[in-house]
Amino acid sequence: LMNVQFAVQAGEIYILEVNPRASRTVPFVSKAIGVPLAKHAARVMNGSTLAELGAREVRDTGAFAVKESVFPFIKFPGVDVILGPEMRSTGEVMGIDRDFGAAFAKSQLAAGTNLPRAGTVFLSIGDPDKSAILPAARRLAALGFQLLATTGTRQLLxxxxxxxxxxxxxxxxxxxIVDRMLNGDIHMVINTIIDSRSMQDSFSIRRTALNQGIPYFTTSASAEAAAEAIATLVTTPLEVKTLQEYHAAKA
Structure with a gap:
């Protein structure tokens, strides 16, 4: 097993580092697909082949597994929650379900984020992301959420x-916006960042969202996933199943 760290910038894929060891992703993937990867790796190092282990192919379980990171930012006042390539998480959780929206909702709940089922969503979107945010905004509006936005984003909507x-x-x-958040008027924040100026301008929004326990999403992809999860939450109760029940679908 090797742990490879990738980064993507302007369509280019970069390798940051390669470590000859397992990572926290290995147990996550093992649980998601029902294959003991670390055990197989140890046996391969001792001469076994993947064919002998029956691990040449992995069948689809029909389930989605979402990994969410857990961060300690709330314990460090003044620290920005913006992420970079460095390790800042202190743990990880998994949400698994046959429906992606439910799997994402479970991952957020396990990480301590309670997605709202109603209320007001604040949006402040950088120009490169404006068109990409429309599907999430439309879905949230269709679910009955009130939309609140800064000048440019509001005009787009x-x-x-x-x-x-x-x-x-x-x-x-x-x-x-921070006043509205402190008053309890905001139930979710979608704020994409395009440069150092917008990062500095929105620091107080991110920190207030963290302190107030308001779900906060910084990409159009995560906003769309959150909208899908909320759509699931308002229509379908979450189910709890064992990993064995999901893996049994492979048989």
Whole structure:
């Protein structure tokens, strides 16, 4: 087994490091697919082949497994929650279900994030992400959420037929978005960052979301996943099954 760290920038794939060891991903994948990867790796090192171990192919269990990281940011006042290539998590959890929305919802719940089923969603989206955020915004609006956004994002949503209330950025005067968050008016935040200026401007939003326990998403992909999870939560109760029940689907 080897642990490889990748990064993607402007369509280019980079290898950051390769370590001759297992990582926390190995037990996650093993549980997700029902194959003891570490055990197989040890036997391969001792001369066995994958064919002998019956591990040449892995059957689809029909389930989605979502890995979510757990971070200690709440214990460090003033620390930014923005992520980079360095390791900052202190643990990981898994959500598994035959429905992706349910699997994502379980992963968030296990990591301590309670997705709202109703309320107001704040959006502040960088220009490169504006078109990509529309599917999530439409889905949240269809679920009955009120949309709240800064000037540019609000104009985008209104231009695409979505009702949206305006709110000031922090530097634009009060009442601004942080005031609304502290007042309990905001139930989820979607805020994408495009450069160091937007990162600095939105620091207080991220920190307030963390302190107030407000779910916070920084990419259009995670926002869309959250919207799908919420759609599942409002219509279908979450089910708890053993890993063995999911793996039995392979037989």
């Amino acid at each position: 209104v231009d695409h037929g979505l009702a949206c209330e305006h709110v000031h950025k922090v530097h634009e005067g009060r009442p601004h």
